[in-house]
Amino acid sequence: MRCEILGARLVAAWTWNASDDTCGICRLPFDATCTDCKLPGDGCPLAIGQCTHPFHLHCILKWLASANSRGQCPLCRQEWQFQQQAE
Amino acid sequence: MQNVASGRRAVAAAPLPASVEAAWGAPTPKKLVIRAFRHVPKLPDDFYEENWSELLAALRAIQAGDGQCFSREELFRKVEDVCLHDMAARLYGDLEREMDRHLAEALAVLPAPETVPAYRPVLAAWKQHCRQTQIVGDIFLYLDRTYAVMNTNVRSLGEMARALFAKHLLAHDGRVLRPTIASALQAIEKDRRGEPMERAELRDLLVDMLDTLGFYRTEFEPQLFATTRAFYAAEGRHYVAERSLPEYLGHCEMRLQQEQERVQAYLDASSQRQLLAILNDALGRQCVEAMMDKGLEALFDETRVDDLGRLYQLLRRIDATWKLTPRYGEYIKRRCAAITLDEEHDADMVKNLLALHERAELMERDAFRGDKKFHNAAQTAFEAAINLRQNVPAELLARHFDQLLRAGNKAYNEEQLNEVLSRLMELFRFLNGKDVFEAFYKSHLAKRLLLGRSASIDWERSVVARLRTECGASFTNHLENMFKDMDVSADLMQAFEQRRQRRNAPALPPIQFHCQVLTQAYWPCGPPLAIKLPESLQRCQDAFARFYLSKHSGRRLAWHSAMSTCELRARFPRGEKTLSVSLHQALVLLQFNDADALPYTAIREHTGIFDDRELKRTLQSLACGKARVLQKEPRGRDVHDTDRFAFHTDFTDPHYRIRINQIQSKESQEEQRNTSERVFQDRQYQIDAAIVRIMKARRRLSHAQLIGELYAQLPFPHKPADLKRRIESLIQREYLARDDANPNAYRYVA
DSSP: OOEEEEEEEEEEEEEEOOSSSBOTTTOOBTTSOOTTOSSOSTTSOEEEBTTOOEEEHHHHHHHHHSGGGTTBOTTTOSBOOBOOOOO | OHHHHHHHHHHHHTTOOHHHHHHHTSOOOOOOOOOOOSSOOOOOTTHHHHHHHHHHHHHHHHHHTOOTTSOHHHHHHHHHHHHHTTOHHHHHHHHHHHHHHHHHHHHHTOOOTTSSSTHHHHHHHHHHHHHHHHHHHHHTHHHIIIIIHHOTTSOOHHHHHHHHHHHHHHHHHHTTHHHHHHHHHHHHHHHHTTOOOOHHHHHIIIIIIIIHHTHIIIIIHHHHHHHHHHHHHHHHHHHHHHOOHHHHHHHHHHHHHHHHHHHHHHSOGGGHHHHHHHHIIIIIITTHHHHHHHHHHHHHHTTOHHHHHHHHHHHHHTTOGGGHHHHHHHHHHHHHHHHHHOGGGGGGHHHHHHHHHHHHHHIIIIISTTOHHHHHHHHHHHHHHHTTSOSHHHHHHHHHHHHHHBTTOOSOOHHHHHHHHHHHHHHHHHOSOHHHHHHHHHHHHHHHHHTTOBSOHHHHHHHHHHHHHHHOHHHHHHHHHHHHHHHHHHHHHHHHHHHHHHSOOOOOOSOEEEEEEEEGGGSOOOOOOOOOOOHHHHHHHHHHHHHHHHHSTTEEEEEOGGGOEEEEEEEETTEEEEEEEEHHHHHHHHGGGTOSEEEHHHHHHHHOOOOHHHHHHHHHHHHTSSSOOEEEESOSSSOOTTOEEEEOTTOOOSOSEEEOOOOOHHHHHHHHHHHHHHHHHHHHHHHHHHHHHHHHHHSEEEHHHHHHHHHHHOSSOOOHHHHHHHHHHHHHTTSEEEOSSOTTEEEEOO
């Protein structure tokens, strides 16, 4: 053994783990924010339905609050259920 | 006399009551009669002539300079006598005639004005006249106090004497006065030329004599002003032609002081204002512009604060500082532009700008007495000149910040650093493309934080705080969140360590393992590179990833090996060393545990660094840098696909810990391109957003109007061509449409 590792400082970057890169409602990337937020990251998380469709949390909440949503996922029209977050 | 007395009694008796009448009416035995003189005493006929002839004799003696043989007491009595006998008017007239006659004589026999200086005999005559008037006044005091005081149309003796002297000075068309004044002016000119002259004498002449006689203001002063103007105008012409600006400025100041002294010494104080005004006008206003043309640039160049201060004061006096302000502004702009546009010395640009800024500050403070106009001119000039070149100044400024804040910078102590930072902030304020600065600053900051190169986290925060006060919170949001990520990572690592120890989890290799988790959006990281980690490190990484994802579901981690660092213990035959290297460098070095020498392709295969540029750079830093822990075959600076590398068995170094730096130059060029690219993209979004915002509000706009509004809104410099391209793109994407009626107008498509 000529060389051995004493220590390491690794760098990782986290992004949202979603099946899509952009939000189906506001069409903005998940790495960015929904239209109402200024700062990406923890402040503007995303929500994934049981139908596996991801949206910005703020976007989907706004959609569900509107009358013509009928509580459905805007992409597949299934009834919207938040995917249980694994602990 | 009797009649008078009895009459008085009759008048008194009339109203008396009877009883009293009876008492008075009693028999009067004796009567005393007082009689008046028979003859009223008469003045001798020659009473006046006799007195006057004596007085005249005395006067003559006084005029001749010896009045000692007369008793003043006696003479005084005579005057009193004459006055008491109602002959004051006659005496006054005779006295006046006599003095008049004497003065006519005295001033007529004055020597011709060829004698130098010509005023001297006149002054002597005046002094004598004053002395005589004094004595005459004493003798004729009674006349003065009774006759002259009682009659308002009769002048007092002193006044009369002065008027007579004045009359004779003026007589014969000013035959005496003119040469007197001319010679006085000559003396003043001599004084101005620095030749010796009698100041006290001149004071007697000008202030005592001319001013008392009333000629100072009417006859002397206008001529004084005229000659002063002529003198200084000539001097000004001479200076413009032959002297340098600093000499001229020193001279002006000296002249001003001299002229003030002169007024103190032998002129009337009331002349000062006008005199200085003439001086300032003739020597200052008429010449200063020509003089500034001659040498102003050199004064600025050499930062001659004293001379500039003089110039400023001179201009202040003639109320013309506005002549200097634009010149100053232009100078700053010219110098600043020269620095900014000098592409060959980009490395020194910030240093030079800082120096120029410091000089400007010095001049404004010490020479221009903190005059706001100059400060503003400089600010405008700096701003215009720095932005003559796009992006590069912003980038270099960011790099300068980086150099200051990087660890190992020992050039400044805390106080100095603070000062330099303030100055850098001043320069930053001038930048138009602040977004460019931010992008570069961010990428430098990321490196400092991740590679542990930052000198002090407190300094980092203080700079960001300054940027925030300068540009607002939205500007520094990302930067501040980067600090936050660092803190969060530290907490995270603590939790990770605790879990590692608490649970009887599979033991991890004995590596000081640390991991930074960044929020992708805040950090300027490129695409992750897939590499093959050594098994031990991979286990640590996996363990951490599991730990992290268990805490934050819904996320994924991308590993950025380019920013990762490693510490290696390397056993060279001639000594053990600790190497601080990048992760890529470490991977390459680890390949030589099993092999003495490897070809390039094998290294590429084993490390998994398939990006040739990155791998070559890494190899170059190990084999061609300062500390050559690898040997390259064949030798040379550049790495080729066919090269072979061997572990350097003879490696020695005096230090135990060695940091092997990455090759910087090419890397930073590429990074620079990337950063510029990012900025450019960001700007495009901003332009799009601005166009849509404006059009949404206005619905219909002509092209020119739209461009105008955009200019007002966009916070960075931009070219019309860029704007056109964005409008084109928005039309394609159907946010806008060309107006049907007018091809030069757009309309918003909802």
